[in-house]
Amino acid sequence: MKAYQELSKEELLSLKAQLEKDFEDAKGKGLKLDMSRGKPSVAQLDMGMDIFDVLNSKSDLTSLEGIDVRNYGVLDGILEAKNMMADIMGVTADHVIVYGNASLNVMFDAVSSAMTHGVMGNTPWCKLDKVKFLCPAPGYDRHFSITQHFGIEMITVPMTPQGPDMDMVEKLVSEDESIKGIWCVPKYSNPQGYTYSDETVKRFASLKPAAKDFRIFWDNAYAVHHLYDEEERQDKVLEILSECEKAGNPDMVYEFASTSKISFSGAGVAAIATSKGNLECIKKALAIQTIGHDKINQLRHARYFKNFDGVNAHMRKHAALMRPKFEAVLEVLDRELSGTGIGEWTRPNGGYFISFESMENCAKAIVAKCKEAGVTLTGAGATYPYGKDPGDSNIRIAPTYPTPDELAMATDIFVLCVKMISVEKLLGQLG
Amino acid sequence: MKAYQELSKEELLSLKAQLEKDFEDAKGKGLKLDMSRGKPSVAQLDMGMDIFDVLNSKSDLTSLEGIDVRNYGVLDGILEAKNMMADIMGVTADHVIVYGNASLNVMFDAVSSAMTHGVMGNTPWCKLDKVKFLCPAPGYDRHFSITQHFGIEMITVPMTPQGPDMDMVEKLVSEDESIKGIWCVPKYSNPQGYTYSDETVKRFASLKPAAKDFRIFWDNAYAVHHLYDEEERQDKVLEILSECEKAGNPDMVYEFASTSKISFSGAGVAAIATSKGNLECIKKALAIQTIGHDKINQLRHARYFKNFDGVNAHMRKHAALMRPKFEAVLEVLDRELSGTGIGEWTRPNGGYFISFESMENCAKAIVAKCKEAGVTLTGAGATYPYGKDPGDSNIRIAPTYPTPDELAMATDIFVLCVKMISVEKLLGQLG
Numbered sequence: 001m002k003a004y005q006e007l008s009k010e011e012l013l014s015l016k017a018q019l020e021k022d023f024e025d026a027k028g029k030g031l032k033l034d035m036s037r038g039k040p041s042v043a044q045l046d047m048g049m050d051i052f053d054v055l056n057s058k059s060d061l062t063s064l065e066g067i068d069v070r071n072y073g074v075l076d077g078i079l080e081a082k083n084m085m086a087d088i089m090g091v092t093a094d095h096v097i098v099y100g101n102a103s104l105n106v107m108f109d110a111v112s113s114a115m116t117h118g119v120m121g122n123t124p125w126c127k128l129d130k131v132k133f134l135c136p137a138p139g140y141d142r143h144f145s146i147t148q149h150f151g152i153e154m155i156t157v158p159m160t161p162q163g164p165d166m167d168m169v170e171k172l173v174s175e176d177e178s179i180k181g182i183w184c185v186p187k188y189s190n191p192q193g194y195t196y197s198d199e200t201v202k203r204f205a206s207l208k209p210a211a212k213d214f215r216i217f218w219d220n221a222y223a224v225h226h227l228y229d230e231e232e233r234q235d236k237v238l239e240i241l242s243e244c245e246k247a248g249n250p251d252m253v254y255e256f257a258s259t260s261k262i263s264f265s266g267a268g269v270a271a272i273a274t275s276k277g278n279l280e281c282i283k284k285a286l287a288i289q290t291i292g293h294d295k296i297n298q299l300r301h302a303r304y305f306k307n308f309d310g311v312n313a314h315m316r317k318h319a320a321l322m323r324p325k326f327e328a329v330l331e332v333l334d335r336e337l338s339g340t341g342i343g344e345w346t347r348p349n350g351g352y353f354i355s356f357e358s359m360e361n362c363a364k365a366i367v368a369k370c371k372e373a374g375v376t377l378t379g380a381g382a383t384y385p386y387g388k389d390p391g392d393s394n395i396r397i398a399p400t401y402p403t404p405d406e407l408a409m410a411t412d413i414f415v416l417c418v419k420m421i422s423v424e425k426l427l428g429q430l431g
Numbered sequence: 432m433k434a435y436q437e438l439s440k441e442e443l444l445s446l447k448a449q450l451e452k453d454f455e456d457a458k459g460k461g462l463k464l465d466m467s468r469g470k471p472s473v474a475q476l477d478m479g480m481d482i483f484d485v486l487n488s489k490s491d492l493t494s495l496e497g498i499d500v501r502n503y504g505v506l507d508g509i510l511e512a513k514n515m516m517a518d519i520m521g522v523t524a525d526h527v528i529v530y531g532n533a534s535l536n537v538m539f540d541a542v543s544s545a546m547t548h549g550v551m552g553n554t555p556w557c558k559l560d561k562v563k564f565l566c567p568a569p570g571y572d573r574h575f576s577i578t579q580h581f582g583i584e585m586i587t588v589p590m591t592p593q594g595p596d597m598d599m600v601e602k603l604v605s606e607d608e609s610i611k612g613i614w615c616v617p618k619y620s621n622p623q624g625y626t627y628s629d630e631t632v633k634r635f636a637s638l639k640p641a642a643k644d645f646r647i648f649w650d651n652a653y654a655v656h657h658l659y660d661e662e663e664r665q666d667k668v669l670e671i672l673s674e675c676e677k678a679g680n681p682d683m684v685y686e687f688a689s690t691s692k693i694s695f696s697g698a699g700v701a702a703i704a705t706s707k708g709n710l711e712c713i714k715k716a717l718a719i720q721t722i723g724h725d726k727i728n729q730l731r732h733a734r735y736f737k738n739f740d741g742v743n744a745h746m747r748k749h750a751a752l753m754r755p756k757f758e759a760v761l762e763v764l765d766r767e768l769s770g771t772g773i774g775e776w777t778r779p780n781g782g783y784f785i786s787f788e789s790m791e792n793c794a795k796a797i798v799a800k801c802k803e804a805g806v807t808l809t810g811a812g813a814t815y816p817y818g819k820d821p822g823d824s825n826i827r828i829a830p831t832y833p834t835p836d837e838l839a840m841a842t843d844i845f846v847l848c849v850k851m852i853s854v855e856k857l858l859g860q861l862g
Contacts, residue, residue, distance in 0.1 A: 045501040049488040057480040070476040072696040101725040149719040265503040267727040294532040296698040
């Protein structure tokens with residue numbers, strides 16, 4: 001396909017007329033499609049329904065350690081749930097606290113507690129003049145919302161296919177004591193589906209932060225969320241806790257995970273993995289905050305999945321459903337936009353998103369145009385701190401919820417809108 | 432029985448010798464009994480086991496509003512859960528947010544959020560020089576732990592059988608702008624089992640606090656937790672939200688409740704009830720903190736109990752189990768200590784505790800003595816702010832977990848220890 005940048009004004013004008021006609025046709029269909037949030041599909045949720053048969057009125061609700069999970073007690077989770085979450089994160093159970101239904105709350109609590117009580121004996125962040133976080137972007141909007149909520153200044157760090165720009169991370173972190181954290185999605189990153197390289201992880205582990213209470217917020221949200229069964233197409237991330245230990249920074253990382261996208265969204269089991277020092281500090285606050293999390297749901301999950309093989313077997317079923325969805329989107333993008341020079345997109349091996357880069361200053365207009373034709377996308381800018389994408393070019397595509405057919409239709413409209421807005425932009429440049 | 436205060440030194444000495452002999456006998460039995468925490472018994476938990484048959488792999492997991500509870504969304508709870516929690520608190524569902532597994536976390540979050548972000552647009556408490564809470568005492572240790580955790584100064588307010596000393600509450604609250612809250616357990620209070628009178632509730636609703644962001648933390652933990660089926664033995668509390676509205680203080684109260692002691696401890700459903708103004712402020716922070724609470728467990732609970740009649744029917748089954756336990760303790764206390772002048776105790780119509788008042792400066796010694804003979808009680812002092820009971824006289828008895836037989840044995844030892852310590856004290860006074 002010819003790059004749009006090489007088209008003459010006349011060619012662009014004629015293309016524009018055709019695209020506008022196509023758009024009116026598309027609008028006429030009255031579609032209502034949503035590619036905005038990383039939600040599991042109904043079919044995917046249906047696959048987990050037999051978890052409800054694991055516990056019934058005749059079940060013995062005693063945990064491995066002999067705890068009656070129906071009663072009070074056990075601050076840090078029952079052993080089988082610790083084992084399950086430890087396996088998912090690739091750590092040992094003694095590094096794990098199991099929480100409630102979702103990991104977002106755990107991250108929120110980690111920041112909130114650092115604000116009011118500080119991290120491992122350091123000054124509470126709310127007593128400091130300035131607290132900053134590094135935010136690799138494009139990234140996850142809800143991470144940025146948490147730091148913004150607490151008035152933490154966010155500094156954007158560019159993402160690369162190997163992870164965040166580590167030169168910039170190393171420099172900033174070592175020079176500025178007010179930088180207290182960084183948000184990371186190390187595997188199948190949201191939204192690009194990038195996985196941090198071994199070198200990136202090792203450079204993270206070897207950071208020399210000016211702030212003693214600097215923490216890496218390692219949101220391992222897609223640890224087992226591969227799209228392909230072949231091992232060579234399954235991304236791997238070095239285990240960060242042991243890397244930090246080896247590098248003499250044992251306390252530098254909080255790792256988060258949950259089964260929200262393994263069992264049920266917002267009704268799963270969440271966990272943190274971190275050093276003994278951090279665990280002790282966290283448990284002190286946790287003992288005030290709660291008598292314990294829902295151990296019955298922990299038991300239900302651990303008994304359902306049995307072990308790590310069980311988790312992976314379940315995730316292969318998810319992958320079989322999700323693969324055609326990602327491929328449906330990619331097929332249209334490849335067919336319609338390859339060589340046009342008006343967009344680039346990622347081809348992740350897992351996770352929940354495809355990331356699209358339009359020409360500069362086009363993303364907002366594309367998302368608005370899609371909306372007009374009944375296709376909802378994540379708001380442009382959402383993948384950047386403060387909702388402001390400096391290039392106005394990143395668009396997050398979430399292909400998990402609709403069916404492959406719906407996705408093909410939605411992506412048809414998406415590429416149509418990309419073309420329209422790009423043509424308008426190029427015509428504007430020609431004057 | 433003759434009051435111990437009227438005994439001669441010789442009588443006391445001879446009594447002491449007898450008690451010491453009895454104590455050695457008791458110790459010899461090697462008992463291990465626990466009356467320390469308000470935990471449901473195994474039999475009580477067994478009564479709720481059929482909740483696990485409510486949802487199975489064939490269930491339709493759609494809520495009343497048509498929400499698939501297995502997926503993300505719904506910040507404030509599904510309608511049927513709102514209805515259930517509203518009924519328990521005696522309010523309407525539009526005043527309710529349904530949370531996760533327990534209400535302690537909700538109270539913690541309410542204080543934490545007030546610290547970092549303030550209440551309804553007022554200055555965050557962490558920016559103030561001084562924040563104080565009123566703490567009716569004896570009260571619930573975990574309430575006091577939360578305020579202590581956040582460095583909030585606690586002022587003890589004496590409890591009466593009608594509720595907190597309202598003269599003191601009114602005076603302090605109207606004079607001191609740094610007083611931002613008060614902890615209340617209005618029904619079957621922990622540990623005394625007192626229920627606030629209508630007058631107390633009305634005086635609460637009519638408070639004229641100096642602080643605009645003063646809030647009553649109304650922990651309605653035992654709203655439906657009666658020990659007796661006869662209506663005249665079931666305590667009633669005026670509904671505080673509407674009383675506050677009537678008095679022109681609609682935003683002054685946060686009410687908390689949960690099913691922790693209805694279904695399962697720490698695996699139930701919790702809720703807050705409050706004004707529209709507060710709800711809006713809370714939801715703003717909640718939208719950052721979570722994508723939503725466990726809606727599957729909300730649905731399971733709502734379908735299991737069906738309606739408020741279902742909740743009450745279930746609680747009557749609990750009561751049938753718990754009544755003999757409370758009565759076993761009271762029988763021994765009545766038989767052994769009536770007229771002795773060395774102790775007083777409450778006779779609650781519900782809740783989870785009996786409160787015992789020893790002679791001054793005896794509680795710690797009694798609890799320690801009991802421990803020696805294998806009976807664990809809540810640590811003396813725990814029912815007061817900072818764990819310091821100024822009179823060292825209050826002991827909380829939690830009769831819910833052991834069997835009636837175990838309770839009779841444990842209370843036998845308890846009264847023996849009360850007698851021993853009291854006799855020693857009286858002998859000390861005689862010199």
